[in-house]
Amino acid sequence: MNYRHAFHAGNFADVFKHVIMIGLLESLKAKQAPFCYIETHAGSGRYDLRGVAASKTREYENGVLRLFGATRLGSQLHIYLNLVRALNATAPHELSVYPGSPLIASLLLRDQDRAALCELQQEEAAQLKRLFAGDARIGVHHRDGYTALPGLVPPKERRGVVLIDPPFEAQDDEFRAIETAFAAAYARWPTGIYAIWYPIKLRQQTLPFQRWFSRHRIPKTLCAELLLHPDNSALRLNGCGMIIVNPPWKFDQQLAELLGSLREHLAQGRFGQQRVEWLTPP
DSSP states (O other): OOOOGGGTTTSHHHHHHHHHHHHHHHHHTTSSSOOEEEESSOOOSEEETTSHHHHHHOGGGGTHHHHTTOOSOOHHHHHHHHHHHHHTTTSTTSOOEEEOHHHHHHHHOOTTOEEEEEOOSHHHHHHHHHHTTTOTTEEEEOSOHHHHHHHHOSOTTSOEEEEEOOOOSSTHHHHHHHHHHHHHHHHHOTTSEEEEEEEESBHHHHHHHHHHHHHTTOSSEEEEEEESSOSBOTTSOOEEEEEEESOOTTHHHHHHHHHHHHHHHHOOSSOOEEEEEEEEOO
């Protein structure tokens, strides 16, 4: 794979994904019992926004940076921004570092919680191992997350969330790979929380994927989407979505409020849409 997330770190899709993930982790922390965070495509975990890749695209300027001066934000967005600010403490009004999902999760995990991170690319897996060297809570696996996932569930904690966030280089084929990996994992751990991120370019690419969950009668499947552009151009990222299986109680209401705030602050023009819908009944 040629994908490098450093080019896109901190963009609107990252903001969308990370604030939803924070909401899921915070809901698990409502109980004292330990849980496990599992990620199939973890990346390097930490991104230099002053590096060559991020400086070339500067996508974070229309993402996380838009929120720095915003007001009237919900609790999940405040947690998210506080985590980002903490990593940029030497210059709190500037952004030089952006946390990936693994780093955000590590900052939210308690002592009794655990994480299992998979990354196939050798260089990124090595960076991930260096980032978490000495943290006994976190295991880094230099493996294909799709094939590793069924062996990681159910975790010994019997509570937790799985984040599936692939690079989507293959587009339609990526959706089919997700379906196969999810089906194998769900068969072993049907009570786990699964969060599956996907890009929206053309609507006809996402509809078969969403229908797969209802066709296979996967209960408690929630869909959340944020669109900044009409979904009729394959030449750009028009929006993104998250399928959440077994979401926490009333999480759909949290998402509706959250996406309204994101749409307001991340808008790139007059067009903007949000959607929170149950694909199968709760």
